[in-house]
Amino acid sequence: MALLQISEPGQSTAPHQHRFAVGIDLGTTNSLAATVRSGEAVCLADEQGRKLLPSVVHFAAGDKLLGYEALAMQANDPLNTIASIKRLMGRASEDVSRLGNTLPYETVIPAGSKVPRIRTRSGDFSAVEISAEILRVLAQRAAQSVGDELDGVVITVPAYFDDAQRQATRDAATLAGLKLYRLLNEPTAAAVAYGLDQNNDGTVAVYDLGGGTFDISVLRLNKGVFEVLATGGDSSLGGDDMDHAIGEWIISAAGFVEIDARLARRILIAARKAKESLTEAESAEISIADRQHNWSGTLIRSNFEGLVKGLLTRTLTACRRTLRDAGLKATDIDEVIMVGGSTRVPLVQSMVGELFARKPMCDLDPDEVVALGAAIQADVLAGNKPDSEMLLLDVLPLSLGIETMGGLSEKIITRNTAIPVSRAQEFTTFKDGQTAMSIHVVQGERELVSDCRSLARFELRGFPPMTAGAARIRVTYQVDADGLMSVTAEEATSGIAAEIVVKPSYGLTDGEIESMLRASMEHARDDIELRMHKEQQVEASRVIEAIDAALVNDGEQLLNPKERKLIVEHRDALATALESATTEELKRLIRAVEQASEFYVARRMNQSVRQALTGKQIDEVDV
């Protein structure tokens, strides 16, 4: 065991050589790279001085565009323009085919493969490959702006990313030819960016409200050691919801009745502009003017705050839940850090400040803070700061379990356990001469295996045949510092070993993790769950009725047979599952029907607008 080369702080064994290291925030919407230059973390800009790189890749004929250039192509060539790829990281074919119609591009699943690919004019690409393209551009940018060869990188991931999603991120780095020092949790990176490792000991809450997701994490600091105590959040809550709330206000204030996709887009843009200007101003002028509409109004800040208060209260509930997981009270928190563009909203700062009874830290640009922290950590890991005591200790975001008799999940390592961690379990054989057994590893909080996410099934083979119950098969589950699991197994009496590395064939969506976590809490309250289930059934029936009525009304007229078939298929899937499906499944199926019929709804609106206009012209002629 004397293999570990431990050197005392400050006594590095080799003469120090500076290594060029970069921190990367690989985001859903935007990505950034940062590095430590003359002791200070800075975000790296492109030749035009832009720091953000939109996480978008466009495949043009014989060419590839990234970032802003790719983003500009999105409206005209959606099928060859790949955005929000982070949502597909670590996800299997089944997940993607379920998402089907919500994706603006075409996905294909190669025969015999678990990994879905996106079809473009330049070929089919996996999420890992697309992410690698983004990483490559950021790495090139870094090398150019520093003029040095890149040694390694730290890439940030959401704290709740599961095994499959982390593995996919790791694979993307490998594919981009980058040496990955470490995957770093986004909230931890934010705390590092604020230099809290140099502060006194204490606990820190990181409140991260982005465009479409909300994350809350509680960290403990002790002499340069950061420890994630608990994480939580709501993966379908963000700044976009505030825009929608303002949008609804505009619609009712203006008395708009028929809202087509274009008007909706216009309203949302105006809403977002109003929200942004209300960060500084006490009121915002909003006007919606086109050929059919001419409305202007004023939204005062207190009114806006009334609109979004409910949304923000939900984030505070998630905060309290996470504090509970950490075993702390709000007043135990010593610092609160704000991350994500949406935290610029003054009400967010005051409500968060009120919950924690202290003023949140928001001096750094909330869009940059994660990349800056990653850069600092990369610098330490590269060995450029041999005296640094900074050490980041993480926890497992979701429990790992194995399937036992009756389809139950037996937790092996529970959520929020410090990693790296290993656990061993002993099994025995139940048949004479049995030489193999299979173990099904799942990730999630629920009791039933079917409610958790399957990570992998693996077979242990080659045990010496023994009488039933005589073999002692010791299975060890090892989770490394990046949160990735591997499994080893050994028959203890003979010492015969088999090693199995879990190759994740599935990935959870942020939403699934969130709903799985929430579901586990509701599990204890069956009555509430039952009510939610009933509500979803009612909602499902409503959707089915609406689709049926619409199809009878103008289905023949507005849809070709193929389109009609698509909608009917989704409607039937929902109708079939109505009695048997779980609440979550119902939600998903309802969403699928809504998404499959989106274009139909738009056409119906256009149609009714056209009819209305036609009617008016006739009236005018008559007059």
Next chain:
Amino acid sequence: MQSPDLNQNYFELFGLPAAFALDRARLLAAQQRLQSSYHPDRHVNDNDRDRRLSVQVASWINQAYETLQDPVKRSRYLLEISGADIPDDSTTTADTEFLMEQIELREAVEACREATDGLEQCQQIENRLTQRAGELADEFVDRFEADDLAGAVVLSRKMQFIQRIQQQLDELQFELEGL
């Protein structure tokens, strides 16, 4: 330049006396000092073998920390390294008095759910449980120090029962608070 001796027990690893009474601050400081040496982040540029080893050692340190910081696990571990015969979890207690107390506590917890002043009642039960856990821990220490390992095993089990009720109560409190 030394890797830790994996044959040490957890108390030795952290440089703490092998006793139930615990200096938490010292435990935390020792854990972080050890992780500062052995955590994989400290071995990013080492060879594969050392990197794998550092994962194993860091896991072991985490496991040791988790065991010692929890009173029930700590009591069990103390018994384990003292060579006590520890029955598995399925063994039930034969102590009727304790059994009755448990049933009564569980019913009290359940009653909070329906009560109008549920949270207040929860608080009262919590105080009672804290007191009870303290008494059991004191008794455990007495037996353990008197070398009555069998008696100490029974008390460790009782502590575990009380901890489970504490967890149930905790769940309920958050439920009542609407979390």
